[in-house]
Amino acid sequence: MEIKIYAPVNCEVKSMQKCSDPTFAGKMLGDGIVIEPKNNVFASPFENATCTMIFETKHAYGFEVQGCEFLIHCGIDTVNLNGKPFKTNLQQNMPVKLGDQIFSVNLKLVRENNLSTETPIIFTSADKKLKIKNFKEGTYKKGELICVFEVTSDKKEKAQIDNESEDVIKFESKYTKTAKEFIELVGGRQNFSEVYNCMTRLRFKIKNKDLVDSTQIEKNSIVKGINWNGSELQVIIGGECYKVKDEILKLDNIQIETPSEGTEEVAPSTFSQKIFAAIAGIMAPNIPILMSAGIIAAIYSILNTIGVTVDLGSGDKTIEADMLSLILYVLSKTGILLIGIFFCYNTTKYFGGDPLYGMLIGLILASRFFMGTGAESNAITEPSNYEFGKFIMDAQFGSRGWYLFSISNYPIVIKSYEGSVLPYLAAGIMAVYIDIWVKKWMPSAIDIVFRAAIVVVLTVVPVLFIIGPALSLVEFGMTYVVKGLGYIPLGIGVGLFAMIWQPLVLTGVHVGVYMTLLIPLMTSQEPSIFLPAATIAVFGQVGACLGVAMLTKNPMERRVALGSIPGGVFGITEPIIYSTNLPKLKPFLVGCVAAFVGGTISGIIGIAQLNPGAAQGFLYILGVDGLTNQLLLALIFVITAAIALGLMFLTYSQKVNELKYSQKLNKKIDSILKNTKLSEKDKKEINEKLLAITEMFKENKETYSKYEKYIQNISKFEASLISLEEKEEKHKTKLFNKVNKFKKAKKQDADLIKKAIAEFNSYSLEQEKQKITNERENYVKENAELVLTYEKAKKQNELTIQKYIDYIQKQETVSELANYSKLYSNALNSVEIGYGLQDKVVYKMPKEFKTKLKNKEV
Structure with a gap:
């Protein structure tokens, strides 16, 4: 399809990238041309068109031409003139022909306000491709042909589909297609050492950034944007990211050309960036495992309660x-107790080692042989008889393993690390670097025979004899802390225990603490007031997660939060913690605070666990004695969750408040400046620039607010599209498999095959998807000016911040503040960060600079 563009006035014409406005020049709204009008009256530049939209200030107009959308935007920032220079008789849905008057503008008034009269004519159809033909920059008279817009569709026309062969040759999901495209666009399989995902982002560890075509990646329909974290490429997709990652892994062995030479990555990640990237790369792949264990555990608990199954407690029965x-017991427990194996596997893989080493080492550290299974009858149980290398079972501390030594009366043993995480993380990292060391000196002729054994031994032995015992010391210390809490009156000790329980779960030392509390209950039926607090802590996290689900404006975030809550209700908090609460941090802390309140109430009442085989989660109430106490504990669970939910309503925000955040940074910088030797003149100059930053955020407060609502609505459209695409993809795959089954x-039944093929070819939700797409496109067009205003405001803020940073960098003694001041970008990009489109900037001031400040050496 070709659309001819004629000069609407006598004018100078130039290409879009030469526009003085960076938003138009960057083609954020689409490609096109820019004219500099010499006359006041504009005529239609199209042979036949329909007016689809008239902006309130009459400076911009939308047109439909042969099914394509166009925008004519007269002047730059002319929206601020509130329509004063513009007049029009156009109405929505009015047809116009070439030469028909569409509007007039007082160019003199525009220029008197120091605004540009540049007028972009933009092709805005997102589902079509544009090529501009026969275009030359220069002077044109009104009505002269400027160029031809050649338009092609990204989608096959229905008639074309109907005329295709009735046979099904091949079916590829959009995720498979996207995976192939991404592999090519990141420079081939050889150009990334790892691919993984978090909740919203697909992450590549790139070797050579020069080979990555980020522009083409961003053009993919499911991509929301990209971000670089050092050498890590983050492709922002949303909840679908894991599906693309899975397809890439399936395609991992396809043949792709080796990338040509280029400039290697020279900008290393900061320490904090590496930490956050490692957390995402190691933790996120385990979330599905934890969530599956949580759901199965919930089913198991329900069946136990209604008497269909038997609660096997610790597994001894x-x-x-x-x-x-x-x-059901094995299904619910294995994923949780052996989660360390997966952490070890992912850690080894993330740091570039052989993940099979990680798997083997993880299995060894979780081996039940270390538990002395079958040796209970010969175990030493009397502390005075403990001997090095002998199997012991300590009743006081719940220690079970091969004795090394004691600290005070606490035995340090070699044991299985079921339910722990930290030993596996350490082992995974050690395995990678030990493997690298062995490779350097081992002859290749015997490498395959001995290297793996050396790596395993040199990793496992230090973990068993050094790292494991070190963690045991931590458990030992926590045991005494917990016992000391029992002496704090008014239930506060129990409340504190409830507050720290979930942080203990993160470290893995909770297992030793829990066993320490459980042993007296199992051996001498001594009730425990602390064990209920552990479950109360669970409901603090449940309430906080529910708060996120209710308050978040991000549909994908809400879906993940809601999906992890059922497991939490039945006692499994790992999915809640790792997928929602901990990444946001504030919900995790809110859950801990709510747990303190609930634990304190429980401590005051004196609720204690009497049944050592109590179920988890809400059904834990069956572990306390008496209907009254059971009802009270149930009420405490509800109160704890409600407090967390209430605190979330008081504290939750999807994004930072730009003004308050900048003011907070200003105060911090001002306090730093007071400890420097800068002259009063320089301090005053810096403070004036800081105030200018705050004023800019104050002026643009309303713009940021409107843009956030815009992003919220865009997210809703995208969530609806994803749901339809998932439904279509699922049914299409089912139909495709049906065809293959018949084939x-x-x-073979030819009629059945033909019928199945016809059913496959005819099934489509394209109409429903197109309806949402059209609604989204209309919404984008209606808010085009809002987006432009927002981009302008951001650019203005950015320039103000940069002026301050430039000035700081000139002051050599405090130039480090320039790095600290990059934190202003968290306010500048608050909306993007709040909706997962961009990473938050993290900065830690160097110790050397802190020391100089303290000694007033700067």
Whole structure:
């Protein structure tokens, strides 16, 4: 399709990238041309068109031409003139022909306000491709042909589809297609050492940034944007990111050309960036495992309560169990108790080692052989008889393993690390670097025979004898801390225990603490007031997660939060913590605070666990004695969750407040300046520039607010599209598999195959998707001016901040403040950060600079 563009006035014409406005020059709204009008009256530049939109200030107009959308935007920032220079008789849906008057503008008035009269004519159809033909920059008279817009569709026309072969040759999901495209655009398989995902981003560890075509990646329909974190490429997709990652892994062995030479990555990540990237790369892949364990545990708890299955407690009663109880017990416990194996695997993989080493080392550290299974009858139980290398079972501290030594009366043992995380993380990292060291000196002829064994031994032995015992010391210290809490009156000690319980879960030392509390209950039926607090802490996290689900404006974030809550209700908080609360941090802290309140109430009442085999989560109430106490504990669970939910309503914000954030930074910088030797003149100059930054955010407060609502609505459109695409993809795959099933049958039925193929070819939700797409496009067009205003405001803020940074850099003694001042970008990009489109900037001031400040050496 070709659309001819004629000069609407006598004018000078130039290409879009030469526009003085960076938003138009960057083609953020689309490609096109720019004219400099010499006359006041504009005529239609199209042979036939329909007016689809008239902006309130009459400076911009939308047109439909042969099914394509165009925008004519007269002047730059002329929206601020509130329509004064513009007049028009156009109405929405009015047809116009070439030469028909569309509007007039007082160019003199525009120029008197120091505004540009540049007028972009923009092609805005997002689902079509544009090529501008026969275009030359220069002077044109009104009505002269300027160029031809050649338009092609990204989608096959329905008629074309209907005329295709009735057979199904191949079916590829959009995720498979996207995966292939991404592999090519990042420079081929050889140009990335790792690919993984967090909740919203696909992450590549890139070797050579010069080979990455980021522009083309951003053009993919499911991509929201990209971000670089050192050498890590983050492709912002949303909740679908894991599906693309899975397809890339499936395609991992496809043949792709080796990338040509280029400039290697020279800008290393900061320490904090590396830490956050490592957390995402190691933690995020485990979330599905934790969530599956949580859901199965919930089902198991319900079946136990209604008497369908038997609660096997710690697993010692498995010999007496029925098959259903045993299977559900194993399904619910394995993912949690052996989660360390997955952490070890992912850690080794993330740091570039052989993940199979990680798997083997993880299995060894989780081996039940270390538990002395079957050796209970010969175990030493009397502390005075403990001997090095002998298997012991300590009743006081719940220690079970091969004795090394004691600290006070606490035994340090070699044991299995079921339910822990930290030993596996350490082991995974050690395995990678030990492997690298061994490779350097081992002859290649014997490498395959000995290297793996050396790596495993040199990793496992230090963990068993050094790192593991060190963590045991931490457990030992926590045990005494917990016992000391019991002496704090008014239930506060129990409240503090509830508050610190979830942080203990993160470290893995909670297992030793829990066993320490459980042993007296199991051996001497001594009730524990602390054990209920552990479950109360769970409901603090549940309430906080529910708060995120209710308050977030991000549909994908809400979906993840809601999906992790059922597991939490039945006692499994890892999915809640790792997928929602901990990444945002504030919900995690709110959950801990709510747990303190709930734990304190429980401590005052004196609720204690009497049943050592109590269920988890809400059904834990069955572990306390008496209906009254059970009801009270249930009420405490609800109160704790409600307090967390209430605190979330008081504290939650999708994004930072730009003005308050900048004011906070101003105060921090001002306090730093007071400890420097800068002259009063320089300090005053800096403070004036800081105030200018704050004033800019104050002036643009309303713009940021409107843009946030715009992004919220865009997110809703995208969530609706994703739901439809998932539905279509699922059914299309089912139909495709049906065709293949009929084709592979020994006795093929041609009619059945033909019918199945026809059903596959005809099934489509394109109409429903197109309806949402059209609504989204209309919404984008209606708010085009808002987006432009926002981009202008950001650019203005950015320039003000840069002026301050430039001035700071000239003051050599305090030039480090220039790095600190990059934190202003968190206010500048608050909306993008709040909705997962950009990373928050993290900065830690160097110790050397802090020391100089303290000694007043700067």
